[in-house]
């Protein structure tokens with residue numbers, strides 16, 4: 001090995017502790033930007049923060065008596081915030097839709113309703129409940145089969161979801177709102193709900209995505 | 212191949228030193244704002260781009276600092292503080308606020324345009340050759356920094372467009388956690404949740420809110436100031452002139468931006484409303500084409516491709532090993548550059564006018580992109596034949612053509628036959644027939660059962676998912692397998708053949724050096 005090559009090599013060796021220091025600084029930086037991160041190796045793979053939930057009344061059954069009746073509502077979710085406040089109420093728009101009886105299980109009153117977050121699982125736009133097939137084919141690039149029924153449809157990249165059909169989603173079982181057109185990778189995120197005293201209560205929301 | 216191994220081992224042992232030397236050489240040659248091109252800038256306006264871009268950057272920073280004094284970075288006040296800056300801040304008849312805002316906004320646009328032109332100039336003239344790679348990397352990085360500054364600055368006005376553009380951008384990284392399981396290490400990456408963590412760091416929490424505005428404000432400032440500190444250190448150590456343009460040119464640039472700010476006061480839109488998505492959602496002009504690209508793609512693929520584009524540009528720069536820099540002698544690179552510009556314009560036009568047929572367009576785009584590459588390749592091939600006085604088969608780069616053809620046809624097949632949603636549309640037309648057939652066997656058959664049958668019997672031609680083999684399923688082609696095997700095969704054979712050639716060349720070089728050294732040794 002030539003003399004100056006050796007010097008360069010030694011220089012390269014001394015850079016190892018410097019690199020180690022840089023990695024430690026980077027880890028501190030991550031914790032600075034994301035204060036909920038725990039220390040050590042575990043912190044690097046910690047699950048992302050999930051928003052908290054609370055019970056809120058969003059609709060009365062008397063508003064949803066006919067097939068395809070629907071209601072838009074806003075659910076306030078306790079979002080984690082990296083600030084001295086630590087928590088923030090984020091507005092999550094939602095839909096509750098009354099399905100016609102042929103798509104429901106007569107023994108299960110909850111199966112008459114589809115309750116979803118209106119946040120498109122593709123890239124987060126608020127999607128619509130579209131009743132007319134002309135609007136679907138004209139505005140959303142989807143020609144529904146006849147006889148038709150309403151669909152959820154997103155204006156951003158034209159994803160269309162069929163509320164009457166379900167798709168298997170990892171770890172969560174079948175969820176309503178099968179994607180029938182457009183780039184969305186999965187059905188809309190759901191909300192867990194209960195029916196009590198003629199009212200629909202939201203008890204929690206599926207995490208992930210950006211509120 | 213075998214001949215290459217000893218050279219490879221020796222090369223690897225010396226790699227850290229070699230790399231350090233390589234790095235130092237390029238570091239010395241690196242230019243920030245075309246400071247080494249003062250002579251050329253006198254006669255060729257393309258070489259003033261660096262100086263003009265730096266000047267515009269200064270204007271943006273100055274106007275930004277002025278705006279900072281009156282801007283309120285809080286969600287429920289941001290929009291109104293901008294309104295007040297725009298309309299109430301005047302000196303007599305002079306709408307100062309509106310002018311400063313216009314200067315900042317149009318200055319930012321000019322920043323992006325100039326930085327883009329500069330990257331294009333370097334690309335088309337092969338300026339990154341002969342050890343100038345870092346100059347190109349810095350130029351590209353600055354363009355990206357400018358785009359991120361635009362994105363973070365855009366949210367600050369807290370209007371509808373800004374909110375939704377930010378939402379799309381923040382949802383993006385979450386797809387980095389959805390690598391398909393067959394990708395080596397894919398599950399591991401998913402397990403680390405890097406994508407969601409990135410999104411949450413950007414947003415300062417799990418949703419867009421006050422913390423997001425605070426963070427974007429900080430990032431917006433940092434993105435300009437941190438590079439600026441490094442640049443000033445370099446200028447201080449080397450003592451070169453920052454801008455190779457005359458004072459008149461500076462005044463002219465300032466005048467043009469100011470004139471635009473007077474004629475078209477910076478727009479403000481309507482206040483952000485998380486409950487209503489505007490249709491169509493748009494963003495700053497430089498992201499529009501990417502938005503259209505998103506429409507046509509599986510979101511995972513789109514995310515990976517978007518993240519990969521700068522790396523692809525850098526990668527092809529390092530692949531461009533030939534010394535030629537003239538226009539007609541590197542046609543592939545010209546076609547890639549021109550193609551990029553054309554797609555940018557066409558896609559922006561399409562999204563502005565809401566034109567897209569998701570079921571028809573994607574393969575067409577793939578084919579046209581492949582067409583650009585092929586056209587460039589064929590021209591380049593013709594040039595190499597002429598240069599080296601060789602016949603066509605002696606210069607035919609089978610790997611490149613195979614690469615393009617495989618990916619073009621695979622993508623087309625995927626979109627026409629494998630798209631799960633496309634199949635759903637077809638399947639729904641088929642449904643009544645299937646239902647009738649099922650009902651012959653079982654009078655109680657429901658539409659759901661018919662759908663299930665269709666799903667099970669869909670040809671398994673899909674890039675990501677292939678359902679398990681079921682009874683009655685027609686033999687499908689596992690497309691992703693074909694794709695992966697073909698590409699790995701092409702790359703592997705390229706490496707084997709390339710290494711073999713490299714070994715032979717090294718040997719020849721060594722022997723030539725030996726032959727040259729011998730007479731001298733004999734003489735001594």
Ligand code: HEM
Nearest residue numbers: 272275276278279282312316319357360361364365367435
């Ligand atoms: C690369 C440099 C920069 C770019 C590309 C950029 C871009 C932008 C853009 C596009 C906006 C939105 C303007 C609008 O639509 O009205 C904006 C707003 C803003 N920027 Fe920058 N900016 C840059 C540097 C800076 C710097 C260095 C500062 C502070 C020192 C700054 C402070 C601000 C402020 C306070 C606003 C909000 C006021 C407003 O929107 O009119 N910017 N920026």
Ligand code: FES
Nearest residue numbers: 120122123154157
């Ligand atoms: S955000 Fe709804 S389709 Fe893209």
